[in-house]
Amino acid sequence: MNERGQTTDDAIQLRSVSRRYGSGADAVTALDQVSLAFPGGTLTAVMGPSGSGKSTLLQCAAGLDRPTSGSVTVGGTELTKLSERKLTLLRRQRIGFVFQAFNLLPSLTAEQNVALPLRLAGRRPARARVREVLRQVGLGERAGHRPTELSGGQQQRVALARALITRPEVLFADEPTGALDSGTSREVLALLRGMVDREGQTVIMVTHDPVAASYADRVVFLVDGRINGELAGASADGIAARMTQLEAVPC
Template sequence: MKPNAVELRAVSRRYGTGDGGVPALDHVSLAFPTGTFTAVMGPSGSGKSTLLQCAAGLDRPTSGSVTVGGTELTRLSETKLTRLRRERIGFVFQAFNLLPSLTAEQNVALPLRLAGRRVPRARIREVLQQVGLGDRAKHRPTELSGGQQQRVALARALVTRPEVLFGDEPTGALDSRTGREVLALLRGMVDDDGRTIIMVTHDPVAASYADRVVFLVDGRVGGELTGASADVIATRLTDLTGLTGLTGLEAVPC
C-alpha cells in the first residue's frame, strides 16, 4: 500500500467570525496516496480552491491538521512553511504567471534563485526537455503559444523536484487540444515518474485523466469516483450542481 503524500484530518476553514462567518470547509478528511493523480471537483462555492490552498500550505485551516510527506503543516512557523513550499511543493495555476522580460530558462530557474540556491543549467534544460520545450529555452513568453507558456510554468514547478504538484485549473486558459496535451503530460508524470498530483478543475474531460475524482459539496466530501469517464464525471457533477440550489452553496467561497 502506497504511503500518503498529503493527508487532511478533520480540516475546517471558516472566513469571518460570529454570525457573519462563512464555512468554506467543514471537517474534511482526505488522503492522497503517493504516486497518484487526484482531481477535485464540485459546484461553484463548494470549497475546492480552499481545499487546495489548505493542502498546499497557502492557507491555514481554522481547525484540523494537514500533513505533507509526514510533516504537519499546521505546526510550522511561517518561515518554515515558506521553506517547505519552496522545496517540496510545486504549483501550476490557470494564469501562467511568467515574467515577460525573462526567457523560458530564466523563468524556470526563478524558484531556485528566490530560494538562494545554485541554478544548475543541466537541471533547467532537463525539465524544459521533459515538457517538450528543449528547443525553446531562449524564447520569451511573447514568443510562445499559450500551451507552451503553461509548459514553461509546469517546468518551473518541477525544477525543485517537488513531492507534490498542485494544479488550480491548469488547463482553464487553454483550448481543448492544447489542454489535452498538457493533461497527457501530467498523466505521464504520474505513470512514468511516480509524481503525486492534486488538481482542482471544473472540466470533466480534465478530471478523466486522474486516477480518482473527489467531489466537494457544501464544504464537505460528497463522494468520489475512480477511473471514471468524462461522461460519468459530468453526470455526477450535474447531479451535485442541482443540489446547490437547495443548499445555498453559492454563498460559500470556492
C-alpha cells in the same frame, strides 16, 4: 502498490480540516470537517459546484492557508505546527504549483523563468537541470524564447517546468487548463498523466472540466465544504453526470 505499480503511501493527509472566514453571524465555513488522504504517485482531481470549497481545500493542503481547525500533514510533516518561515521553506522546497494564469515574467526567457524558484531560494540552478526539465515538457528547443514568443500551451508547459525544477513531492494544479483550448489542454493533461505514470509524481488538480478530471486516478467531489463521494477511473461522461447531479441538489 496501485494498479500502475506505484507505491501508495499518502503524500498528504487532511484530518478533520475546517476553514472558516469571519466571525459571528457573518462567518462563512468554506471547509467543514474534511478528512482526506492523497496517495503518493497518483493524480487526484477535486471537483464541485461553484463555492464548494475546492480552492480552499487546495490552499490548506498546500500550506498556502491555515485551517481554522484540524491538521494537514505533508510527507510526515504537520503543517499546522510550523512557523510562517518554516512553512514558506517547505512550500519552496517540497511543493510545486501550476495555476490557470501562467504567471511567467515577460522579460525572462523560458530557461530563466524555470530557474527562478531556485534563484529565489538562494541556489544556483544547474543549466543542465533546467534544460532537462524543459525537455521533459517538450520545450527543449524553446529555452531562449520569451513568453510573448510562445503559445498559451507552451507558456503553461514553461510554468509546469518551473514547478518541477525543485523536484517537488506534490504538484498542485489549480485549473491548469482553464485558459487553453481543448487540443492544447489535452497535451498538458497528457504531460501531467505521464509524470505520474513514469516518474511517480503526485498531482492534485482542482478543475471544473470533466475531460480534465478523466485523466485522474480518482475524482473527489466537494459540496458546501464537505466531501460528497468520489469516482475512480471514471470517464468524462460519467464525471459530467455526477457533477450534474451535485449541481441539481438544492441548497
